[in-house]
Amino acid sequence: MRIALIGNQNSGKTTLFNTLTGSNQKIGNWPGVTIEQKVGYIDNGKHEIIDLPGIYSLSPYTLEESISRAFLLQEKIDLIINIIDATQLERSLYLTTQLLELNIDMIICLNMADTFVKKGISIHKELLSQKLNTSIIEISALKKTGIQKLIQCINNKDYLKYKPLKIFNPNIEKTIQYLEDKISEPNKRFLSIKLLESDPIIEHTIDVSSLTKPLEKVYGYDFETIIASGRYAFIEKIKKESFVRIHHGDKLTESLDKLFLNKFLAIPIFGLVMFLIYYLSVGVVGTLTVDFVDGTISRFSSFMFDFLKDLGAHDFSASLVSDGIIAGVGSVLNFVPQLIILFILISALEGSGYMTRIAFFLDRLFKKFGLSGKSLIPFIIGSGCSVPGIMATRTIESQDERRISIMLTPFIPCSAKLPIIALFAGFFFPNNSGFVSFSLYMFSIVVILISALIMKTVFFKGQPSSYITELPNYRVPNFRYVFRDVYERVKEFISRAGTIILLSSVIIWFLSSYSFRLEYGVDVNESMLSYIGRGFAYLFYPMLGDLSWAASVSALQGLVAKEQVVSSLAVIGGLSAEITEGNIILNAPIYQFFTPQSAYAFMVFNLFSAPCFAAIGAMHKELGSRRKTWIAILFQTGLAYGLATLIFQLGTFIGGVL
């Protein structure tokens, strides 16, 4: 059976999906619209379940809603699971009334049933089920209660089958019926209502104005309002009969908001939270672990070299393993402890409900720069990885703001850029590494805001959009969910180190160990790579103050993956000199030219220049245009180049004066 999982944002949809599918998930594409979506399997692969984006309506205006709607209409779906947060019954059922217009069987899951007593909620489930002509199951996706019952119900097809439900006033129902009789396609009722609402996506030859005009006159509203009001009137009626709530409001949320949304404290607290995230992951954990892991890796590397030599291996194979593979991959794996901390903190920020508060109080500021508060979410997610960050822009309604956010999300230091920042900040600013890392983060925010303003005035001159969003209650982040999230992201990072970075490291090792005559063991400055890099070195001269082929080729490899910048520096550095104690990479003589100024400029270049191929791919997909993708890449790289040069030149000048 093919099942679609659908519900409002924050209804616990993803938690239910994870609970239902366990580890049986994959990211899949479905034809028609290129979009990544999660597909999982229930009960030993018997049923396929598709996780659709969290939406409030099947209206045609936001991307996620039109995607879900197209999916439900075009794909063959046997069953819908509609997940509902009972504390927000009215708004949740609004989507339900629309889903009930499709000719698809449905089960409603009342989520968070474990908290009903605490929240003073009591629901007459049978009555509600009868009024909606739909089976209702109480579950707790988090506590995993009611899940067996749900699976059993699916397996036995033990649910109420689809039957059209008439919810509007008789005169409106009569008009809908009249249209239904004229339509031959499936989903008649859905199409008829959409036609009456003059939905821009539905194409049909029937002229409805003769039907809608008289009714609009009677009600005194346009048809969209009449339909929406009709739905809510129906919901209010059945809610009155089947739902009781003794106490309202969430005390914890009220008091936390008094603090976090305080007029004077909100922004300092936000700054502090962001600083702590970076300080903890890069500063504290960074200094604790990097030297330790680095030392271990370099010892392991020289041990492997000697070990292989003892076995009688040739110099080049021993070097390939120790200088190429271990140095290259190890330099990236170094940063795993920092990333774990960063991922835990971001995941907790997302899960707690604080993220939406940040978006709420920064909206006014962002609006001034042509963005909305909603752009903040891609930016914060982007500090883990740009790819999901870019995809998170889908919730932004305005096309222009969405495009700007897509182009600017890669400016946020993602986890793969963190190794570059941590490496240089740790080496050149040993006493202030946490502060320097944070300064880059703040710098990226400033650059984003200014770029947004430029883009808004130069490229996009559309209407300003709106900011209409739900403010959910605070929640204690679920430990299991955070753990799972962090595990997935770290796994992804490590598997990249084992694949892309491994391969690139071997290539870099080869190119920097051999000359063009394929002689092994030449001085690294005579290697193929050095000659390839010399041409690019001129390009980087204005920001580095030195013709360094090694730094130049490493920066270029940021296109493959940003981690590769550090890997490449490590491989070249390792080949150029005997490995010494401590922070090995930047101690290599080949990097002696770096000054704090050029180090900062180098970080800035890598931070803002074109992102890795994966992120470019995501930009292309979301922008839907090759031209716009090129504009974005050129804009990013040009800006990075200009800023890095400016910082180096100004920094060196000021350094000279002082």
Next chain:
Amino acid sequence: MTETTTTLDKVKLNQSAKVIGLNSTKKEIKRRLLDMGLTPGVIVHIKKIAPLGDPVDISIRDYNLCIRKEDLKQIEVIIL
């Protein structure tokens, strides 16, 4: 009835109002507001104002919705 109508941006913190209708000229925004439950007759309560003065958090149909002031201007209400 002598109640006068006003727009939702004029309603003060902690005041409640009854929605009369939406005047939004932007179809997308109007539809979004309707979908989120701002239909004629519904009662809303101004709950919080963001620290920078905008947007506003209103309580409606048992949940909290954030809207910018310029969009609140499009919502016609009667202050209760």
